[in-house]
Amino acid sequence: MSTRSGLLPVLCFGLVTVLWSCSGPIAEGPDMLLERARLRRESGQLQEAMDLLTKAIQMDAADANLYYERALTHAEAQQWDAAVTDYDEAILRDGAFAQAHNNRAAILAQQGKFDVAAAGFSEAIRINPEDVLAYRNRGLVYHDMGNYTSAIADLDKAVELDPAVHENWFMRGNACLDGGKLDDAVQSFTESIRLNPQHARSLLNRSHAYEQLGQTEDAERDLARALAIDPLVGAPSEPTPANSDDPEAPLLPIPEPTPAEPVTESAPTITPDPTAEEASGAAEPAAPVAVE
Template sequence: MKSFFSILFVTLFSISSVSAQNSGKLTKTGKDLIEQNDFSAALVKLNEAIELDKENAMAYYLRGVIKNRLGDEIGALKDLDMSVKYNPVLHQAYFERGNVNYELLRFESAIKDYSKTLEINDDMIDAYYNRGQAKLRISAYNEAIGDCDKIIEKNPKSVDAYFLRGIIKIEYGMLEAGCKDLSKAGELGDLKAYDEINAKCKSVRY
């Protein structure tokens, strides 16, 4: 009897292992199709991957990315929730969920997701940038400036960080400092910074 159950266990384990492997292959194919902007074919492969492995966090994440790109934010959130459920350290899923929440104007939720992203991977500069934007939307100016500071600390030539920090400082009433940041952004190649300078900084000497 023990031998029978041992054989049954090994058989079931083998089937499960093969299903997971096949699910992984389908997920990779789906990812490749996303990179080719073939979302329809990618969805087919990712659906098949999830059918084979209901706990395939990467497949849920990628399907959530597609749904978000196609404008189905609610569907995207459901998939991204499943992704982090099955892989709580998949920082890309938290980041994408933050983007969806931002688009839905759920800025507090977006900030939490970006913060979780950075808790797992603090080198993800886009998460600092997007979190800074979300903080700006709720008038958390000092914290938003802090996120820009962090980006510049990691990448002193980050055009976007100087531009965003300049805008935030001006909104916060730090006109001279904000104009200096916009000037730096322009110096680094962001020509739209000069539009902001011409609109807001003519009275400032810096």
């Protein structure tokens, strides 16, 4: 799992579990329990983290962030229904909690509830119209639904807002490829490769676009480059739909929507999980849970 930039302060505060005053020890409050729970989650002690967060919620049931943090822990334990319930509780207490909307929708998308998931990402976008992650995630859901026009529109917005992230271009290329916009697919994969020359799946999928355009030499060159980077990325001559059961499918399943990072500030910002490398649109699978 990735290490949050706020890890050191969490460690510093988390190690102090009891304070003293002139009259004796002061009982731990919700904030201190939260820091301890984050440390437990970081070290994989998920049940202990949940117990600490439950105790904190009993002390302050109005704090949306406590439910959000417990939802993250449930999700890491793959307790999806419990995670959705806690995200619901967080949203009930703070309707503008964009990260909770995003992560709830990511789980629903994983469960195949695409319409509800798309609505959740739409709410995150309504809260923050420049939320790149929400646009990208909604684009993935639309792609999964076969709504390539809407998928491309959302991924257009993602690359407009953050053109320096190769995954945005790669996912746009996937939607264009499956949507029959082959020249646009080539352009998007080319930009992804420019930003990350070692991304084998961008080369692989551009080879499929070239092949469909009749540019056989270009297709063979890209396939050879992809295999040189990752021999396991090999593919037959025709791309297979993302929902194919074919174990030899050249294009991996559409990545699941990326969750937001845990909240460490009172006014959180949405950032993708840096460990979840997206891919093909066909794509590489991304992590389905919001973890640190």
